[in-house]
Amino acid sequence: MDEQARIMQTLGGVNLSGHPGQGGMTLPPPHGHDGTDVDGRKQDIGDILHQIMTITDQSLDEAQAKNRKHGLNCHRMKPALFSVLCEIKEKTGLSIRGAQEEEPPDPQLMRLDNMLLAEGVAGPEKGGGAAAAAAAAAASGGAAGDNSIEHSDYRAKLTQIRQIYHTELEKYEQACNEFTTHVMNLLREQSRTRPISPKEIERMVNIIHRKFSSIQMQLKQSTCEAVMILRSRFLDARRKRRNFSKQATEILNEYFYSHLSNPYPSEEAKEELAKKCSITVSQGVGTTITVSQVSNWFGNKRIRYKKNIGKFQEEANLYAAKTAVNAAHAVAAAVQNSQTNSPTTPNSGFQMKDEEFQLDSAENKNTLLTNMFTGSSGSYSLPTPNTGDLFMSMQSLSGDSYQGQVGANVQSQVDTLRHVISQTAGYSDGLGGNAMYSPHSLNANGGWQDATTPSSIISPTEGPGSVHSDTSI
DNA sequence: CTGTATGATTCGGT
DNA sequence: ACCGAATCATACAG
Secondary structure: OOOHHHHHHHHHHHHOOOOOOOOOOOOOOOOOOOOHHHHHHHHHHHHHHHHHHHHHHOHHHHHHOOOOHHHOOOOHHHHHHHHHHHHHHHHHHHHHHHHHOOOOOOOOHHHHHHHHHHOHHHOOOOOOHHHHHHHHHHHHOOOOOHHHHHOHHHHHHHHHHHHHHHHHHHHHHHHHHHHHHHHHHHHHHHHHOOOOHHHHHHHHHHHHHHHHHHHHHHHHHHHHHHHHHHHHHHHHHHOOOOOOOOOHHHHHHHHHOOOOOOOOOOOHHHHHHHHHHHHHHHOOOOOOOOHHHHHHHHHHHHHHHHHHHHHHHHHHHHHHHHHHHHHHHHHHHHHHHHHOOOOOOOOOOOOOOOOHHHOOOHHHHHHHHHOOOOOOOOOOOOOHHHHHHHHHHHHHHHOOOOOHHHHHHHHHHHHHHHHHHHHHHHHOOOOOOOOOOOOEEEOOOOOOOOOOOOHHHHHOOOOOOOOOOOHHH
């Protein structure tokens, strides 16, 4: 650990020398005793000092294992050296004691702590991990869950930060404790060979703690930064708009135009749409789409569609055709599955191909516009026999026991299909003009009719013959 | 750079 | 709480 080495250095600097500013141990020359053995004694003192110095560089175990400690303690010069060291220490001790260590609580640290506490990063553990997000979601209630769902990503990331923060903090604390005990042991051991008072050990521990707390502060600071970045990113994302992916828009449009009579998706439908959009997104590039975004989209779509239906006519035709094709495919599949002996589905003259339904709106726009609101306010004029057959089969399919196989999907798309079919019929046999894809569901007030069952034409209660346009609802 | 499209937000109404 | 309407702010195409 790099930091540990640095702390070690600090320790050596402060403690061993007694002169904080002075890196090594510099002893004044021993009091002069002239004589020939002076050199020899000098040599001894040098030796013992060297041993003391080097022993600090060794781990406790190592020193013990080598049994140097014993040798050191039993050295004949030891008591003398000890007293010398005590003397030196006494001289320098005042200056050490003079250095007050009263540290006022760092205002910046307090600020960081407060912020972490406010963000819920440093606070009491709320069950931890994903449970915290779940608990938060549950706390906000099922109805208001939208908000928490919207911010679940944020919460998840915050939880991640929190976890990292806590593990790091724990690691630091553990390292700090380990190191403190180690140093204390070392000092206690050394106090036998050189004068170290308990107070000094205490001070040393304080120094270590200060060092580690500065590391902790760094950790807190970077955690705060991470939270800030996360926050700003999420808040910015609210305003900074990103267009939905093409597939997502397609999915939403499909739903919108296939439920044009009542384009108010339920909560479940919204969830499903959001999921669907996000699934397609996950396969390519884009952003995930939340339920509230789906709500936004439908809100915008409704208002904008209503405001300028003409502008959306082309789009409506396109998607109506698309859903019609889908529905037809579904029906065809269902028919193939379940109606092996019935008259074949009327493919003749009604080929389910996309191109068949691509209306050149530039050419037809006038017609479309003039037909707007005017088209077929009365009963639905029966389409060509073939398409009629299709309807018959569809009705029977969705009306009776086959419903489960065909699925609600088809049912919901039948009204769209009907429009398109009538449209094609209009263009193909010249009857056109009475059944264009028109804003049939908009009432005089400009609002959508309260059509609870837009697909009432396939209601099981109605006979197959009672086909009527939902424009007459 | 400008106009349009579009997702998000706000506000009042129910 | 949800909707419509207005509005904001950005993305994007020309």
